Amino acid sequence: MTAAVLITNPSDDLLIVHPAKANAPWQLPGGIVEEGESPLDAAHREAVEELGLFLDLKECDLFAVEWLQAAHIGRRDRIAILFAGPVLHPADTTRIVLQREELDAWRWAPRTEAETLLHPAIAARIVGPLQTPGSPVYRETRHERTL
Template sequence: MHPPAPGHPVTASVLITNSSDDLLIVHPNKGDAAPWQLPGGIVEQGESPLDAARRESREELGLNLDIQVFDLFAIEWLQATREDSRDRLAFLFAGPVLEPEDTVLITLQHDELDAWRWADRTEAKTMLHPAIAARIVGPLQTPGSPVYRETRHEGAL
């Protein structure tokens, strides 16, 4: 058996807003101290980041979101922070603007998430992990041109 190929794990997340430009954030089912997150997760083998964003939205929220290639909002390379982890690539897609009638359709995947809520930009930045909060710059409802970012850590591995 061969060791795993070197490379970067890949994640895909979705920025979902309402008409007030509030951001939909989710809380992982890992205790109260866990930071809030954006809907999304790991891109599986043989799956594109776009397909992963659609799948994760469906699994985590019970929503079939019409996310398209042109909805790519940002790509970020994140340097590993621990010896036992690897650098990672994160794809962020701009999701739809949800209306109040859409939110009644949200059904959480309770083995992964215990809550969802709307948060304005200032509130979201205090509730999300700092690396995630740093990605939500500029208008959230119109992706425009994708942004590439790198997150490096002082004195990292």
């Protein structure tokens, strides 16, 4: 299971992060939910670890849930949870400190640009208004399984 956060600015741009791996696509802040950890706790932890930011996330900030079928036999299906995070103002971004072992950059991206920079599966979870979570979106992604 993974948990990620949509963080926006007053212009409705998305905060995206770049992994410190060659040729990796941009991502949303977040990561793996650890054993015994809730998705909400994981989103909090990942924001602190990756960005150095404590985000005031609550259960009602749930934005999207996606079930992803394993693409290969022997692999496990996954659940991806996405929370709507806060609107950060320029003064807030001065507090961002990247976790350099995992990330080499962060930036603001207008939604249409973010959709081209993010992995297509991540971009597909971002449906509807970004700054006001309404009813969470549920998606299923099915794959042709390969050996």
